[in-house]
Amino acid sequence: MKTLSLKTVFVCLWTALDSFLQDRAMFPKQQRIRRLGFAVLLLILTVNTVILIRVAWNRLGEPEAELTLSGREFSTRNGLFDEASGRFVRLKIGKTNDWLDAVKLRSLGLDEKPASAHRSREREVLLVLELDGPTHARALAAQKKLVIQAREELQRADAVLTGLDPEAAPEALTQAQKNRKRAAERLENTERGLLVKQNEDSRLYLVDAGLEVQALRQRYPDRSRYALVPGTMRVWWDREGKAHPSSSLELRDIFVPLRFAEIFARIDKLQGEEKAAARLQLAFGKRLEPWVRDLQPGK
């Protein structure tokens, strides 16, 4: 009885739909097109209005964060063909994954390995960008430590070489000279690496991820040093079951408005220290969507 009544209901609904559609089909063509036309125009208007309201809401009031980046933290990019297609800046972000441990993955709901091998999980998260903060300081300190170690190694190699008996076997002398040369090269590389890190490398790092803005802001309250950006966290598991996490920003290229076109063109031609002197003021709004507030070429 219950099945029959369900069938009856379905048949009645279907008949009503069929008769409704037949009646609509009898409408004159102009009337039908007029109604669809109103719907089309309403959709165009609604979409554009919603987008502009969303943008205005994002930029209303004080920014959620504001970072002043140097030329080390961004690169210039043109649109599809050339500068006439649009100007964009892309953030250069140093990645350190030491914060991506099992605890963090569990907090993001990405700790469970899927049943099949070679599978991955991915979800939207909020990423924390840090500008010229402890992470960069640690990276500099690590590089300085490498320089000190390289210097000590060179000193040891020098000591071995000078301490060698002139009557010693030629092989020992050759080996000591090789070691000394290698140590000198290593020192040169590490010192160059330190210079690059101090003057050229980006000071912008991804340092954390979370799911809620408020919780992350409590942990990173300095809005001139930390920005929260939408991103994705992906974890894939290899055959041995080891997890390999990685993160990426959802928005890679940030649009530069026309009023900065001349400055953008100048910065685009700069390199090295001149480029590093450029300044980009990036604001992040309520929806964590960024916009360029100011762009200066520097000296």
Place this chain on the structure above:
Amino acid sequence: METRQPLSREAAQAAVARIEAFREELARLDKAGVLRLNPEQRQAVDQHQAALLAQWRQRFDVDTENRERQLSWGMKVASFLAALALSAAVFFLCYQFWGQIPTAAQAALLFLFTLATSLASLHCAAREQSSYFAKLFGMIACVCFALNMSLLGRMFNLTPRPTVFLVWSGFAFLLAYACEARLLLAVGICALSAWLGAQTGTFWGMYWLGFGQYPETFFPAALALFGLSLIPHYRQPDFPPAYRVWALLFWFLPVLLLSHWGEGSLFPMSHRFVEYLYQLTGFASAALLMVLGIRHGWPETVKTSVVFFTLFLYTKFFDWWWDWMPKSLFFLVLGLAALLALLILRRLRRLHPHAREVQP
């Protein structure tokens, strides 16, 4: 006897074909001496049919002669190429000069482009009987609307969301139904399928942009499109077959892929088991849809199912025999399998009460 007037150009064109077939058959019967109308009857029939043809030509711009049909086909091709070329022109125009326009002007131009091309399409749809220009402007309007959302998103650095697919599909569907254009319907179907795929991917715990990596995310789209094909379309009789064909493509292509690539499945089963499961599903669903298509008079369903049944069969033959069987023998087996299918279908056809013997 009540005669129902056709509601669409396709229905009117089919009615014209029926009148032509009737005239040819009447002439043949007259020549064979089986049926001969007297002059009054002949005149009444000719006048009635001439009036209908004139009415349909005026209302739907139908083709009543071969020459007209050939020219119409040429116009369709020209209209399609023009739509593609002009859409590409708008796309590259935007990207060529975009950076030289202030932001406010960019937003205004995007809105106006979309509005103007949509209004042009609707205006042509209301005025034309055959809708060539309506479809052309409709295609450009779809491209403009997509550019509208995409470029605004890039200008204001908006986070991408799958909702854009849903909005774009709604726009394409509205224009498709206004212009009665299957090309615009195809755009709407693809956008809707992308949105459904993204939602399915999100439901399964992945980032929405990754849905394309997993073929199973297209199954809900296949089911939804098949459901849409069941809704009566009195004004657009060629839309339900289009829905069905796309539904079958979104069903069979993932099934075909997964029958050889079990790793691409979302289900926590072994790869071999997934492949066997999808091979079985492929054969069973192709056979079932063939039967359904024959029963309901859906020729596009039958043809698509036959094509995929053959593909499933031939890919299995390849898996089993290609490596060890001599190539000549392999293709001989394929040919024999096709002959066997021909014999089976001929047998099934003979079982039909009104079937005739097919003479080779």
